[in-house]
Amino acid sequence: MSYENSNRGGYDNRNRFPQKQSNRFDFSEYKIKEWIQKEIDIDTVSFADKFGKSIQEGRMTTSQIRNIFGEMRRIQMNGYVSQKTSFLLLKPKLAYAVKRNENNGLRDFYEYFKIAYSSVDTKNDTDGTKQFKNMIELTEAILSYHKFYGGKE
Numbered sequence: 001m002s003y004e005n006s007n008r009g010g011y012d013n014r015n016r017f018p019q020k021q022s023n024r025f026d027f028s029e030y031k032i033k034e035w036i037q038k039e040i041d042i043d044t045v046s047f048a049d050k051f052g053k054s055i056q057e058g059r060m061t062t063s064q065i066r067n068i069f070g071e072m073r074r075i076q077m078n079g080y081v082s083q084k085t086s087f088l089l090l091k092p093k094l095a096y097a098v099k100r101n102e103n104n105g106l107r108d109f110y111e112y113f114k115i116a117y118s119s120v121d122t123k124n125d126t127d128g129t130k131q132f133k134n135m136i137e138l139t140e141a142i143l144s145y146h147k148f149y150g151g152k153e
Contacts, residue, residue: 024057025051025054030047032116035138036116039134048141048144051112052141052142052143052144053146053149055108055151056105059106060109061153062143064106064109065109065142067097068090069140071086072090072136074086075090080125080133084122087122088122090117091113091117112142116135116138
């Protein structure tokens with residue numbers, strides 16, 4: 001007699017303690033913080049290419065990335081300094097989207113976002129504005145490569 005399928009009450013123990021998904025993308029070899037805080041260089045473009053492809057393969061949709069990018073553009077257009085609260089709330093909004101949509105691409109994008117987000121100086125308005133601009137430019141490059149590699153709506 002096999003006990004393999006002994007739980008016939010409809011409850012599946014496998015989902016009781018969900019496994020944390022491991023990141024598919026290794027951020028350790030990239031200088032994201034430096035790019036945001038100082039300047040974007042040719043290595044930044046190479047990162048955007050590789051990462052854009054990775055999140056596309058991880059099933060992140062164009063609309064998912066555009067939702068957060070659109071909010072970033074709105075903050076930029078209205079002025080980073082006056083919209084700092086909206087900037088600070090981007091991280092929890094993205095965390096909610098990650099949990100709601102559980103896919104590797106979105107989870108990896110969140111890991112990138114946490115690094116970039118924490119690189120923006122929210123205490124010094126002059127530095128913060130410049131760093132936020134660099135964050136937007138890097139995110140736009142990632143979005144462009146994501147679409148190039150076939151990112152779906």
